[in-house]
Amino acid sequence: MTQTENTAVSFTGAVKTYGAVRAVDGVDLEIGRGETVALLGRNGAGKSTSIGLLLGLYEPDAGAVELFGAAPERSVRAGRVGAMLQDARPVPRVTVGELVTFLASRYPTPIPVARALELAGIADLAGRRVDRLSGGQVQRVRFALALAGDPALLVLDEPTAALDVEARHTFWDSMRTYARHGHTVLFSTHYLQEADAHADRIVIIDRGRIVADGTGEELRRAAGGNLVCVDLAGGEPESFGLLPGVRSVEVRGDRVRLRTDDSDATVIALAELGAIRGLEVIPASLDDAFLAITAEGGAPEGRGAVSDMRLPPRGHDQPRTTRTRGITV
Ligand SMILES: Nc1ncnc2c1ncn2[C@@H]1O[C@H](COP(=O)(O)OP(=O)(O)O)[C@@H](O)[C@H]1O
Ligand SMILES: [Mg+2]
Incomplete structure (x- = not known):
């Protein structure tokens, strides 16, 4: 090579x-x-x-x-x-x-x-x-x-x-x-x-x-874009899923959080529906990226706070020793 x-x-x-x-x-x-x-x-x-x-x-x-x-x-x-x-x-x-x-x-x-x-x-x-x-x-x-x-x-x-x-x-x-x-x-x-x-x-x-x-x-970017949040205001959560760009819909209390590939298109569609109240657009974070990237394959739901940017352990870590063979002390 x-x-x-x-x-x-x-x-x-x-x-x-x-x-x-x-x-x-x-x-x-x-x-x-x-x-x-x-x-x-x-x-x-x-x-x-x-x-x-x-x-x-x-x-x-x-x-x-x-x-x-x-x-x-x-x-x-x-x-x-x-x-x-x-x-x-x-x-x-x-x-x-x-x-x-x-x-x-x-x-x-x-x-x-x-x-x-x-x-x-x-x-x-x-x-x-x-x-x-x-x-x-x-x-x-x-x-x-x-x-x-x-x-x-x-x-x-x-x-x-x-x-x-x-x-x-x-x-x-x-x-x-x-x-x-x-x-x-x-x-x-x-x-x-x-x-x-x-x-x-x-x-x-x-x-x-x-x-x-x-x-x-x-x-x-790979994690799939921004989060658009608005007041639910009596709307049907499922209907938000049909808006352009939206990948997933999550309801939290009286707010709905839309994960979207195209936040501009999503916001415009929301505005056309007259459904914008309390609009918030949150850029994707590396946290989101990490969670999206590693979520497949049975990771536990609601893994807890990642707000300190620390990855939660998966829970099967064991103590052990590593030989160093003179590379370091
Ligand atoms: N010497 C060992 N004996 C048995 N299992 C081990 C040993 N070293 C690592 N493992 C297992 O291999 C996996 C990867 O461990 P490790 O490479 O230490 O992960 P990390 O450094 O990312 O925390 C874990 O499931 C760990 O429990
Ligand atoms: Mg290690």
């Missing part, structure tokens, strides 16, 4: 099962060099397993995964990949500075340790013991470790999980600085907002399959 030089990550029909669970269920995905991609999905969707395949932590049961046109292990050994995994534990007794220095020394072209600490916002923690830090500080140390080798590809599995608001801010700033220098970044998240704000491209994974892939804007 000739495009491999421009391809950082490639999944072809990749499958990884745990007993009866198809954690990754036939994933095809190409990520070009220099892209910043969010892998977005609920807990248990298959994000960490995909990342494990990508890093060569396990072999796919079927299909293939390549990094820079070669087996993942080869790229990882060559120091082209920096990773921050979800449930890695810090090494006891060493200081932050020692740990980052040690890891950097194992890469062919590391960045200066001071720079790695600075990018991760932990310059002041260099002399502190790694096993005596808060969860958020450990997370930032792990980010520094992921950066230390100046990897062409940075892979971050739910990187902001333990961070407070300010630390998140610093983190994303650093990530973007890194991405701007032509590096490829893949991060997983279950926060819609993070995916939308910090990635060029969002890949939605659900039950081990990729169910959408595009910019936030494209996903919003």
Whole structure:
């Protein structure tokens, strides 16, 4: 394949099962060099397993995964990949500075340790013991470790999980600085907002399959347009379903909510019917897109609040451990 030089990550029909669970269920995905991609999905969707395949932590049961046109292990050994995994534990007794220095020394072209600490916002923690830090500080140390080798590809599995608001801010700033220098970044998240704000491209994974892939804007559009809300005012809910553009009708109290592909046409038709009272047109949100895209296949109804832009868990997530094979701590 000739495009491999421009391809950082490639999944072809990749499958990884745990007993009866198809954690990754036939994933095809190409990520070009220099892209910043969010892998977005609920807990248990298959994000960490995909990342494990990508890093060569396990072999796919079927299909293939390549990094820079070669087996993942080869790229990882060559120091082209920096990773921050979800449930890695810090090494006891060493200081932050020692740990980052040690890891950097194992890469062919590391960045200066001071720079790695600075990018991760932990310059002041260099002399502190790694096993005596808060969860958020450990997370930032792990980010520094992921950066230390100046990897062409940075892979971050739910990187902001333990961070407070300010630390998140610093983190994303650093990530973007890194991405701007032509590096490829893949991060997983279950926060819609993070995916939308910090990635060029969002890949939605659900039950081990990729169910959408595009910019936030494209996903919003694909989710089927705007919501037109008016007072029901004694009208028959079913009749609203016949209006141009309308895909679905939902009655909430004395209001009717019309999901429409063409809100202009819907509003004009409502006006012609004299049925506009309390008009509200709400643009499709990424929340809507996510729910529409992942709704097929038996997702529970009324999954609860997504107003904080966080995806509700599907409810069958289990604790487990991931081996790290020396890629990170
Ligand atoms: N080591 C494991 N043993 C058994 N099941 C696992 C293991 N790792 C993941 N799974 C299952 O595979 C599915 C995908 O998990 P995971 O990739 O961790 O999802 P995510 O990172 O999106 O939360 C889940 O159903 C999870 O319970
Ligand atoms: Mg995970």
